[in-house]
Amino acid sequence: GESVGLHLPTLSVQEGDNSIINCAYSNSASDYFIWYKQESGKGPQFIIDIRSNMDKRQGQRVTVLLNKTVKHLSLQIAATQPGDSAVYFCAENIGNTGKLIFGQGTTLQVKP
Amino acid sequence: ETGVTQTPRHLVMGMTNKKSLKCEQHLGHNAMYWYKQSAKKPLELMFVYNFKEQTENNSVPSRFSPECPNSSHLFLHLHTLQPEDSALYLCASSQDSLEVNQPQHFGDGTRLSIL
Secondary structure (H helix, E strand, C coil): CCCEEECCCEEEEECCCCEEEEEEECCCCEEEEEEEEECCCCCCEEEEEEECCCCEEECCCEEEEEECCCCEEEEEECCCCHHHCEEEEEEEEECCCCCEEECCCEEEEEEC | CCCEEEECCEEEECCCCEEEEEEEECCCCCEEEEEEECCCCCCEEEEEEECCEEEEECCCCCCEEEEEEECCEEEEEEECCCHHHCEEEEEEEECCCCCCCCCCEECCCEEEEEC
């Protein structure tokens, strides 16, 4: 069935370290993936996206990796800062629709 | 500033009240969406509008009634809600709901509490 899941509900890292947040998806036909960041009291904020014809995409301090063989998506944050503390969601855009299916979210806690 | 504005930010209402949530987007998009976000659950898609036409109703109870007068404005009319309807209601927009490979942009939501 269609599902998008994250491996860990909470991830705690030291300030300055790199963070890796993981997401597994079940639909091999998925062709577009998005990472969102949601801070307390705010809506989800677009971070980075990747199409299924790519396996890596880089942004400012963030990298998304896509492994279609094992249906796995990850978000890497370099030099994690206190402002990175938030809930991170992966989302999957399936087939010929603009519909998004969201994972449950991983809470990233950054320790000073 | 996300380009998607939702009002009010907080709403407390009784089960017999009628209220409306408002969403406005300044991104020039043609698709708008309502989502429900409950604690410990993934975002749930409720309604999709594309070029002012409703294209999806995800089995939402009739006590929720959406309205899209134009591509920039979206409303969610609420009537006779239940306590389990308490949640964060998020509005989003995108260029076209039938086009793939494009992100949706979200507002900051309305926190709804039903007494």
